[in-house]
Amino acid sequence: MFVVTSLSASTLIPTRGSLHSFRRKHVQRWGMTRPQELRRRVVSRTSTDLVAVASERRLNTQRSEELMRDAVTVMPGGVSSPVRAFRSVDGNPIVFESTKGSKIVDVDGNEYIDYVLSFGPSVVGSANDEVIEAVTAQARKGLSFGAPSYLENQLAHAIVEAVPSAELVRFVSSGTEACISAARLMRAYTGREKIVKMTGCYHGHGDSFLVSAGSGVATLGLSDSPGVLKSVASATIVVPYNDIEAIREVFRQHPGEIAGVFLEPVVGNSGFILPRPGYLAELREITRQDGALLLFDEVMTGFRISYGGAQHHFGVTPDLTTLGKVIGGGYPVGAYAGPRHIMEMVAPAGPMYQAGTLSGSPVGMAAGLKTLEILRRPGAYEYLDRITKHLVDGLLAAARSYGHDVYGGSLFSMWGMFFTKGPVHSFEEAKKSDTEKFKKFHRGMLEEGVYLAPSQFEAGFTSLAHTDEDIERTIEAARRVLARIPA
Numbered sequence: 286m287f288v289v290t291s292l293s294a295s296t297l298i299p300t301r302g303s304l305h306s307f308r309r310k311h312v313q314r315w316g317m318t319r320p321q322e323l324r325r326r327v328v329s330r331t332s333t334d335l336v337a338v339a340s341e342r343r344l345n346t347q348r349s350e351e352l353m354r355d356a357v358t359v360m361p362g363g364v365s366s367p368v369r370a371f372r373s374v375d376g377n378p379i380v381f382e383s384t385k386g387s388k389i390v391d392v393d394g395n396e397y398i399d400y401v402l403s404f405g406p407s408v409v410g411s412a413n414d415e416v417i418e419a420v421t422a423q424a425r426k427g428l429s430f431g432a433p434s435y436l437e438n439q440l441a442h443a444i445v446e447a448v449p450s451a452e453l454v455r456f457v458s459s460g461t462e463a464c465i466s467a468a469r470l471m472r473a474y475t476g477r478e479k480i481v482k483m484t485g486c487y488h489g490h491g492d493s494f495l496v497s498a499g500s501g502v503a504t505l506g507l508s509d510s511p512g513v514l515k516s517v518a519s520a521t522i523v524v525p526y527n528d529i530e531a532i533r534e535v536f537r538q539h540p541g542e543i544a545g546v547f548l549e550p551v552v553g554n555s556g557f558i559l560p561r562p563g564y565l566a567e568l569r570e571i572t573r574q575d576g577a578l579l580l581f582d583e584v585m586t587g588f589r590i591s592y593g594g595a596q597h598h599f600g601v602t603p604d605l606t607t608l609g610k611v612i613g614g615g616y617p618v619g620a621y622a623g624p625r626h627i628m629e630m631v632a633p634a635g636p637m638y639q640a641g642t643l644s645g646s647p648v649g650m651a652a653g654l655k656t657l658e659i660l661r662r663p664g665a666y667e668y669l670d671r672i673t674k675h676l677v678d679g680l681l682a683a684a685r686s687y688g689h690d691v692y693g694g695s696l697f698s699m700w701g702m703f704f705t706k707g708p709v710h711s712f713e714e715a716k717k718s719d720t721e722k723f724k725k726f727h728r729g730m731l732e733e734g735v736y737l738a739p740s741q742f743e744a745g746f747t748s749l750a751h752t753d754e755d756i757e758r759t760i761e762a763a764r765r766v767l768a769r770i771p772a
């Protein structure tokens with residue numbers, strides 16, 4: 286017998302009595318000392334009630350809901366990053382307690398097969414024993430120095446040896462910081478102001494990147510967030526990903542004005558989207574002819590789709606590269622890298638200023654070094670490619686067998702599936718997906734013990750810790766869920 290569960294906003298509003306009870310119950314557990322009463326707040330906004338797909342078990346998330354009621358009183362929306370709020374799937378956030386290998390466990394004790402993997406870093410598996418050992422050994426020596434450590438040298442050498450564009454590396458604390466710094470470096474090196482980005486590619490929350498397209502194919506950007514100055518937004522030109530004619534038009538309209546082109550070589554922030562054959566190589570040629578710089582944002586793809594990143598896999602070398610996620614092995618580490626003659630613009634070698642107290646954190650360096658060491662072992666990428674293809678092929682076949690329109694693919698340990706007939710070569714095409722169907726699929730998979738990113742427009746990830754059994758369990762879970770969703 287299957288149970289149908291329903292989520293609505295009313296289930297998220299606590300009574301005054303229950304709030305006092307919750308506060309008394311957990312004051313000692315979490316050391317809460319704020320005296321004021323928890324306010325009545327809705328954890329996540331739901332436009333419609335989301336009726337979860339019938340499942341053989343009902344997912345108990347009582348403690349997650351209690352914790353989120355408290356979270357909204359002390360954090361905007363109750364989260365530290367917007368996608369965690371589950372707004373895209375009209376659901377309630379899951380609060381997690383532990384993760385190991387390919388599994389993640391929430392505060393209610395539910396275990397899931399994890400395909401989010403902290404949005405990418407855990408390519409060798411979450412809380413890998415060897416990584417933990419390396420981190421623990423370094424932590425005993427010191428968490429942060431605010432000064433050089435020899436581990437920076439070692440990780441920088443590893444990146445230079447692996448990534449074709451990298452001759453010098455500057456470490457920062459996040460992928461966002463890497464992209465903000467790289468945009469400044471582009472402008473400093475070229476003496477130009479305009480930057481081109483692609484719709485659907487995400488480069489962090491820097492002002493230059495929170496920009497939406499204007500009304501034309503190749504227009505100056507418009508502010509996409511309050512607080513972004515119009516003058517900053519207007520210096521960013523937005524074009525569709527995979528549209529080489531749009532890029533040509535931009536350079537015809539603005540010859541000698543463009544500092545550089547930013548893009549994810551394989552898009553992970555609109556769902557999983559591959560470049561068209563020849564697209565990256567043509568970008569390389571167009572930018573070179575104009576004297577503009579080409580930057581690959583490999584925060585997601587770096588060391589995930591090959592040891593040398595997308596640029597190694599596709600044989601196209603950009604001028605600059607941003608990295609993150611995997612190079613921190615689960616710790617907040619980012620980097621930007623490029624040839625010596627460009628990177629020596631960065632202080633203290635050159636005049637472009639950028640600094641950070643926690644940049645090159647020794648614990649993050651230790652985690653990244655061990656992660657890269659594991660990835661260098663024979664067969665690592667072959668294994669990732671095999672299991673990920675098996676997963677995607679199984680999901681697509683399952684969906685089609687029940688009459689659903691789907692389109693998807695994979696590349697080593699990145700993958701995605703859209704509820705649309707496809708093909709999907711851009712964010713504009715991705716937006717044609719049936720997001721209502723994805724909401725039901727996402728909730729159904731949660732009920733079946735599979736954790737997917739809470740948005741149709743996020744890539745999925747696998748790791749060396751995922752087993753063939755995990756993949757088979759996921760495909761079978763998908764079959765049960767998809768059978769109950771109307772085509």
